[in-house]
Amino acid sequence: MSTQSSRLAARVMVAPSVLLLFIWMVVPLAMTLYYSFRLYRLISPDRTGWVGFTNYLWFINAPEFWLAMGNTLALVGGVLAITVTLGILIALLIDQPVKGQGVLRILVIAPFFVMPPVAASILENLFMHPQNGLFAAVSMSFGAQPILFLQDYPMWSVIAIVSWEWLPFATLILLTSLQSLSSEQLEAAEMDGASALNRFRFIILPHMMRAITVVILIQTIFLLGIFGEIFTTTQGGPGSASTTLPYMIFKQAIAAKDIGRAAAGGIIAVILANIVAYFLMRGIGRHLDT
Amino acid sequence: MGKITLKHVNKSFGDVAVIPDINLTIENGEFVVFVGPSGCGKSTLLRLIAGLEDVSAGRIEIDGTDATHLPPAKRGLAMVFQSYALYPHMSVRKNIAFPLKMAGMSEAEQEKKVQNAARILNLTNYLDRRPGQLSGGQRQRVAIGRAIVREPAAFLFDEPLSNLDAALRVSMRQEITELHQSLKTTMIYVTHDQVEAMTMADKIVVLNAGNIEQVGSPLELYHHPANVFVAGFIGSPKMNLIGGAEAAKHNAATIGVRPEHIDIGEGGPWTGTVGLSEHLGSDTFLKVEVDNIGTLNVRASGEVTLRHGDRITLAPQAGRLHRFGADGKALA
Numbered sequence: 159m160s161t162q163s164s165r166l167a168a169r170v171m172v173a174p175s176v177l178l179l180f181i182w183m184v185v186p187l188a189m190t191l192y193y194s195f196r197l198y199r200l201i202s203p204d205r206t207g208w209v210g211f212t213n214y215l216w217f218i219n220a221p222e223f224w225l226a227m228g229n230t231l232a233l234v235g236g237v238l239a240i241t242v243t244l245g246i247l248i249a250l251l252i253d254q255p256v257k258g259q260g261v262l263r264i265l266v267i268a269p270f271f272v273m274p275p276v277a278a279s280i281l282e283n284l285f286m287h288p289q290n291g292l293f294a295a296v297s298m299s300f301g302a303q304p305i306l307f308l309q310d311y312p313m314w315s316v317i318a319i320v321s322w323e324w325l326p327f328a329t330l331i332l333l334t335s336l337q338s339l340s341s342e343q344l345e346a347a348e349m350d351g352a353s354a355l356n357r358f359r360f361i362i363l364p365h366m367m368r369a370i371t372v373v374i375l376i377q378t379i380f381l382l383g384i385f386g387e388i389f390t391t392t393q394g395g396p397g398s399a400s401t402t403l404p405y406m407i408f409k410q411a412i413a414a415k416d417i418g419r420a421a422a423g424g425i426i427a428v429i430l431a432n433i434v435a436y437f438l439m440r441g442i443g444r445h446l447d448t
Numbered sequence: 449m450g451k452i453t454l455k456h457v458n459k460s461f462g463d464v465a466v467i468p469d470i471n472l473t474i475e476n477g478e479f480v481v482f483v484g485p486s487g488c489g490k491s492t493l494l495r496l497i498a499g500l501e502d503v504s505a506g507r508i509e510i511d512g513t514d515a516t517h518l519p520p521a522k523r524g525l526a527m528v529f530q531s532y533a534l535y536p537h538m539s540v541r542k543n544i545a546f547p548l549k550m551a552g553m554s555e556a557e558q559e560k561k562v563q564n565a566a567r568i569l570n571l572t573n574y575l576d577r578r579p580g581q582l583s584g585g586q587r588q589r590v591a592i593g594r595a596i597v598r599e600p601a602a603f604l605f606d607e608p609l610s611n612l613d614a615a616l617r618v619s620m621r622q623e624i625t626e627l628h629q630s631l632k633t634t635m636i637y638v639t640h641d642q643v644e645a646m647t648m649a650d651k652i653v654v655l656n657a658g659n660i661e662q663v664g665s666p667l668e669l670y671h672h673p674a675n676v677f678v679a680g681f682i683g684s685p686k687m688n689l690i691g692g693a694e695a696a697k698h699n700a701a702t703i704g705v706r707p708e709h710i711d712i713g714e715g716g717p718w719t720g721t722v723g724l725s726e727h728l729g730s731d732t733f734l735k736v737e738v739d740n741i742g743t744l745n746v747r748a749s750g751e752v753t754l755r756h757g758d759r760i761t762l763a764p765q766a767g768r769l770h771r772f773g774a775d776g777k778a779l780a
Binding site: 340342343345346347348349350351352353356360361364365367 | 498499500519520521525526527529530531533534535536537538546547550551594598
């Protein structure tokens, strides 16, 4: 299937969708770029004009900017660490032959189908709530004061909530990878004298590296833009303790109604995403080959 | 040393007894081939010896000590799998060194053993490649290399040549036989291919439905099959098995005569019509529709030029006839 004419035909056939996707990507990006250099406030829409880098400078000099950057990276890093580690462990566990395996797997995957704001509300009100929450009840049964999760550990709470949502995704991908490992390889390693821990380290983990990379790359894309969970729980607070870059942009666009500054924030987020993507691909991208 | 003894070994999966009761002794240095049709339990038997499956009952002894409940790694056996089971993310060098690394051997020592194995198996130029970059035969050799560096008491081969093409199969068959002659280590080899069994084995174990039908040297099995199953399984093309009135003439329930032990010529007791004839150059295989008996396979010399529809007379060679009783066992 690689004659000159078939290759040409293939290019012609995919051209419309490539074009559509290109427009789909380029138009919003161009508009964001355009607005980021404009004075454009919804409160005073009559005052317009080019303002150069003013919007960017305001954004970078905003008191919570670096905190928000750090929080965004902490959120991505924290959730990745938790979901990948626990995902591997749970995948190993539910790969074992047990009765009711099918039902068990559906239960494990179920949290992924809960909408993010709903998931956040459930965890906030049923688990982390200082009066009604399960954790509070556990604390009090030991005679301890309930922990004020959202107040004292806002960022950790958000990370925990997002991890709970994304853990099933990681588990599912890692489980399928685990199931594709040939049992003969494990048996060969067993005959070669590898202990269970060594089999995991030298056979299972290298086999799963590709799936782990896929999980990290896909999750990073989604985690960089996490918003709903913060909006429904901490609202970026207390103060701006749990404000992330997307939440900061939201505050400029919706609360302050400053489209110009929000657009500048959007472009900064795009740059951040590209930097993260660059390091990810350099660090683990090689596992996608072969 | 590598003497392996199986005593009343039984393996059941649920209610299904895959191996009802097997007793077998494999002497040190022997090349033993387990052969049988697919599903006869030969791979299961090998996995029981390897320790990859637990026996349901019975005892496995390696060099006189009980190994029934030892984990695979402690049995001192090395196995070559049908799929080779190489570690795809490791180089050939690391694959071969893996069992040494697991045994905690020093890097220098590992390298020495790997180089030695690579030299024996002609892999020296491929040590830095990944398994994915090797051909089937080379992968096979890496799998064997990984087995020999451990200097095991015995090698276990699970249909190792079934993924190779015909020409490579023949050359790998010879390489494994030569390896056995130079290492003089016990080898247990599982196959469904009776040609492999005949050409490689010191001792063939014919298995059927989890039972040993016969144990013996290749020629013993060829000349003196103990029962109808072995008679039909060993030898290519298959032995002709004839029942009914013709067998009764020889006081047997079934008689067997090999295709190469039938002469074509005047004065024979059987007359028939030539059906299919396959000319291989060196030999000619004929399918002859014999009156009142049925189809017989006949092996004739390459010069025979009989064609479809020719009428011929056949005579079994005297003393080459096998007689079997109603229970399928050979009659003296």
